[in-house]
Amino acid sequence: MTVTAYPLQWPTGRKRTESHRRSRARFESTFAVARDELIAEVRRLGGRNLVISTNIPLRQDGLPYASYRKIEDEGVAVYFTYEGQPMSFACDRWDRVEHNMQAIVKTIDALRGIARWGTGDMMKAAFTGFTALPAPNAHPTWRDVLAVSASESNLDVVRRHYRLAASVNHPDKGGSHEVMARLNAALAQAEKELR
Structure with a gap:
């Protein structure tokens, strides 16, 4: 599956939050800080081939611009490989892209904590919910x-x-x-x- 960074490519089968149900988060983060923390968190986890998918136009290096005009769909989807398996995290609960990105950062940090605290088998179990879904006609191996x-x-x-x-x-x-x-x-x- 080829994933696009722009425009937003939401993971197949993941439910979306209706726009009128999105709310303000309490994260104190700018877009640039949230983006950089997300990149660092995926690296710490051991993830590879990171793609951050949003409706924010991209810089020449493929990352979203830190400054952008207000957009209608603030959702963020993150794709990467972890131990050879494709993973995806997505969040659109909040009314700002940087807050959705920060929520994903916190989620990945919590999953890394599971491994740090000695219950790594639980981390594998938890990650099964974040595995990127295969194409509808694909047969499971x-x-x-x-x-x-x-x-x-x-x-x-x-x-x-x-x-x-x-x-x-x-x-x-x-x-x-x-x-x-x-x-x-x-x-x-x-x-x-x-x-």
Whole structure:
């Protein structure tokens, strides 16, 4: 998927805040500070290939101008790769672009805190909600089905992911036969590919 920085490219499937429901945030930040903090926060996280998508025209280096006229849609969408997976964060709750950007900065900082405080497995779980959605006609890979990152190529790790998913989704534990069939097919595909 090619992401555009301008005009705003909102993530597919993410709900928008109606313009009359947007409110003033309490962030004390200029646009330039929020933009620079966002870039720094994504770098600290280990994100790569950052694209900040807004309705603000771009400078020659591809970043949005710090000074801009009032625009109708203040939403901000941020795209980057994290551990080989495409991620997207988006916010349009606030009535200023810099405040929406600052909200994303705070969110990423909180997720980094999860890793700093020793619960990194929770960070992976939290990030599943921010994974950029695939195209509607795309079929999920075995990695998608088993929630295995691109950096994990060990069959034992894949089987551990499978067992964890199966323990929650097995029909005897309230899951469905369809989900178990997808998990079984994903495991078979992973075993075939990694042997």
